[in-house]
Amino acid sequence: MCSPACIRVTIRILKILGYIIFGILAITSALCFLCVSYVTLLIMLPPLERVHIHYMTKLTRYLGYDKYERWDPNAKFSAWGAPYDAACGEIRMVLLKLDCMEPANTCMEKIVMFERDEWIRMNRSVQEKIFHNVSKECFQAMNDPIIRNQSFYHGRDCFMNVSREFCALDILYYLDSYYEFFLKFAMTPTQDGCGIYEKILSLDCQDSMEDFRESVVRLKLGNQTKDDYLEVAKLCDEMQNCINNLTTSCAISLEFKRKTKEYCEKMHFLASPFWQCIQRLKTENVKPDLMKYVCLIGHELSDDSTACQRFSGSSECIEGFMMDQCGFESVEGFEDSLNYLLEMWDC
Structure with a gap:
């Protein structure tokens, strides 16, 4: 049996342990509350520096940022014409799972990386002949970029229906989720250099270029008669006329244009009397x-x-x-x- 003094000491020790456990729980609760409050404020309140993300995200539209950001004459715009929203949008929700305590500038860096990856992926895919097939199916060939943009904007359903027959699933997902954003940089002439718009524009000549390549292969396998040379010369002229009629042909290499010009001249000469x-x-x-x-x-x-x-x-x-x-x-x-x-x- 424990003496009364022993019991008193035991009770004091248990009280001290209780205070310690209670203190730990209180500190933990306070930290959790502060973390949740920080995340909530980070999402709901505008940061000191606006963070770049295009306005097509579902979250920005739901929170109402799109209404005043999109039409605000004082709003800042990125190089692609997309406005800076108020709270980093849907992408920030993803990033918060990775970096709960990261400041807004880290979020901005990751968004830039995200958009760069999307740009690279689309840059590869738009070079495929699929987009040429889609544009021929839905729209007339138009050189005016404003009319072209509006046609693709109002013809979204047609574009997506035809895309489903040709495009990979990841491309379909991108187009379905960011169609208007795709139009922003893919249907607007590039101010500096040669961009996606110019590459899509060059696809108008894809058929004539392919016909020319096939005629060259047939010529090498054939008897190389006058008629053979005339056929290649005709297709070569059609290809060159198409390239020359483009608003800009920067997406077609100078080396290709130089060599095809020389080849066309040679075909005309070999077909000459x-x-x-x-x-x-x-x-x-x-x-x-x-x-x-x-x-x-x-x-x-x-x-x-x-x-x-x-x-x-x-x-x-x-x-x-x-x-x-x-x-x-x-x-x-x-x-x-x-x-x-x-x-x-x-x-």
């Missing part, structure tokens, strides 16, 4: 009248090794011989054709 005459004279190994055409003495027309020497001689002599053999049509623009030929042969 001038070249066809040279090929016939070579294939048939025509024997010229050497008394009349002394420039061809010692030359076999089928011998490619002396071609540069043969055509670098007297141009009047060569022109007369070709006109006699192939007619006047073959020597129209003779000097230009001859210069192109010598350059093509690296003479």
Whole structure:
């Protein structure tokens, strides 16, 4: 049995332990209350520095920020034209789970990263031919960016219906959630450089570029007749006309435009009566009248090794011989054709 003194000591110890436990619970409750209050204030009250997030988030519309931010003439806008909302919107709700005590500037940095990732993902996807197919299905090709933007805005249902047949699920989710935001930067000309709008615009020429590529493949596999060259030259002209008629063709590389221009010129030359005459004279190994055409003495027309020497001689002599053999049509623009030929042969 414990003595009365022992009982009194035990009671005092239990009281002290009770005070300690109660104090810990009180401090814990106070910390929880402060944390919840901080999170609530962080969400519901405007921060000292406005944080960038586009106004299309559901939370901003629900809280009413969109009403005064969107139409406020004094509101700040980002480079893409999206306003800065009052409380970081839906994205902040996600970020609070990760960084409960992070200040607003950290939230801003993460939002910038979020939008950058969305930009990169859309930048890859809009280069696909799918968007060209969708735009052809729903809308006419329009060069006026304002009309184009309005057409896509009012034709949202049509755009989304066709997109479901072609687009991946993640792209469909993006378009369905951020359609108006997509229009903001994808249907508005880029002020500096070449952006998404210009890349989508260049897709108007995707079909003609693909037809041209296929014709080049067929040409390499075929007999390379005059008709083959004419077909490629025609498709090449159509492609170049399409590119030249774009409001801006910055999304198509200068190297591609330079090479296709050179290729088009070559196809027209190979289909010309001038070249066809040279090929016939070579294939048939025509024997010229050497008394009349002394420039061809010692030359076999089928011998490619002396071609540069043969055509670098007297141009009047060569022109007369070709006109006699192939007619006047073959020597129209003779000097230009001859210069192109010598350059093509690296003479």
